[in-house]
Amino acid sequence: MARLKMLLDPNKMGTEAQALEDNLRKRIVGQDAAIRQIVDLYQTYLAGMSTQGRPVGNFLFLGPTGSGKTRTVEAVAESLCGDPRAVIKIDCGEYQHGHEIAKLIGSPPGYLGHKETRALLAQEALDQHHTETVKLSFVLFDEIEKASDALWNLLLGILDKATLTLGDNRRVDFSRALIFLTSNLGASEMESILRPGLGFHFHEAVDVATQAGRLDSVGAAAARRRFSPEFMNRIDRTVVFNPLDSASLQQILTLELDGVADRMRLATGARDLDCTLTDTARGFLLAEGTDPRYGARHLKRALERLLVQPMANLIASGQLEAGDALTVDYDTAVRRLVFTKEAPLVAGSIAA
Numbered sequence: 001m002a003r004l005k006m007l008l009d010p011n012k013m014g015t016e017a018q019a020l021e022d023n024l025r026k027r028i029v030g031q032d033a034a035i036r037q038i039v040d041l042y043q044t045y046l047a048g049m050s051t052q053g054r055p056v057g058n059f060l061f062l063g064p065t066g067s068g069k070t071r072t073v074e075a076v077a078e079s080l081c082g083d084p085r086a087v088i089k090i091d092c093g094e095y096q097h098g099h100e101i102a103k104l105i106g107s108p109p110g111y112l113g114h115k116e117t118r119a120l121l122a123q124e125a126l127d128q129h130h131t132e133t134v135k136l137s138f139v140l141f142d143e144i145e146k147a148s149d150a151l152w153n154l155l156l157g158i159l160d161k162a163t164l165t166l167g168d169n170r171r172v173d174f175s176r177a178l179i180f181l182t183s184n185l186g187a188s189e190m191e192s193i194l195r196p197g198l199g200f201h202f203h204e205a206v207d208v209a210t211q212a213g214r215l216d217s218v219g220a221a222a223a224r225r226r227f228s229p230e231f232m233n234r235i236d237r238t239v240v241f242n243p244l245d246s247a248s249l250q251q252i253l254t255l256e257l258d259g260v261a262d263r264m265r266l267a268t269g270a271r272d273l274d275c276t277l278t279d280t281a282r283g284f285l286l287a288e289g290t291d292p293r294y295g296a297r298h299l300k301r302a303l304e305r306l307l308v309q310p311m312a313n314l315i316a317s318g319q320l321e322a323g324d325a326l327t328v329d330y331d332t333a334v335r336r337l338v339f340t341k342e343a344p345l346v347a348g349s350i351a352a
Contacts (some may be wrong), residue, residue: 023079024072029255030248031068032117034061038076041178045136049270056136058159058234060144060180062219063241064187064297070142072241077129086129087138088120088257098150105154106167117319120152123163123172127235152231155181158266159234172295186222190215191244199236216240251284252296256303260311264326267315273282274325283338306337314339 001246007209021039028035041057044050061069074084095101121124124135138145141147141155158164163173198236219240224232232238246254277285288306307328314320325342 011169012041014044014046016046020076020079024075024188025074027249027255028068028072029077030244031072031241033238034068034072034239034241037239038072038178041236053162053175055159055174055177055179058236059181060223060235060238060242061180061182061184062223062238063184063215064190064243064295065184067241067243068296069182069241070140071296073138073182076178080134080136081129081131081138083129086138088125089140090120092145092147092151096146096148097152098148099156099218101148101150102167104151105164119166121172122254123167123170126172126174126177135176137174139174139177139179141179143182143183145183145185157232159231164290177279183223185224185226186219186240189218189222192266197275215242238286246290249286249296249299252299253282253289253303254301257282260303260308263308264315264320267312268322273320273322276325276327278327278329280330280332281328284337302333310337310339 003156009101017039020042024035024038025032037059038057041050044054050056061072063069070089073087077086078084090104095104104120121139126139127135144155146157154164158174161178162177164174166172167205186218211350220238223238257277265273285302285306286299289302291298311320311326314326320326320341321343322341327340327342329338329340330336331338
């Protein structure tokens, strides 16, 4: 029987994986490599090709603070489950001593407080955010380098066999979980690479691809120095997050401002309440919120202090109402943001 020979495209994704990538690109700025790695393993899971008896994916996220590591995990949960809080977050700084592991797995029978201890990593906690269409759990171990040896031993079993035994001998199944581990290891070395052009335009002095390759090498070397080979062999994908450049911060500012506008409309109950920032106001916020050491977190703090707090005062004092059009500008004379509004005319009133 004759056969038709066709050239296949191994880079083409399914509809669900493509939707995840599109959603992540709307929420995450400047971290295309991380997005692609997550989407690839998600596509493998959807196709039924994931390794049996292991988590869907084990990710190690490296990079400077404020580069979007935790936000990426939240964005994955939001894209798939509709809720960025559908993440079990383990702050490893709280588990630097062996006895603190009881908060994760519960105390064994016979120990004081056994019945009162609720295991954070119980099966019901892992499955609580499952939906009709997405049966995945998201577990984040933040700043993993701070974990105690007891937590490391638990992790090795979870990452390799997708199982965890609780204090009361119940077993927890992680085979439908995405495991994310974050670390700031190598951040200081990365900063030294960027230092010749450090600042608002640090990516412009060096070829982007060359710089990204150097950062990846630094991150991988830092991880190998800190983590044992048995741990690194259990990691599916190691991703180094790039420090955010000026273009990325501009995009993040736009996303954050959209979020502030939504909060304002929600607070006032008015869908027709508009808010516009002038270019000078945006430039001021970006200048105040730019700090290479803290990334996007510094920008968010600047927005809360310089924009959100004054807007909260305007709403609480009744100066902003439904139908108003708010304009935020920057006054160079007084060096601060100024807020003006255009209100709809009321019958019988006289326009100024």
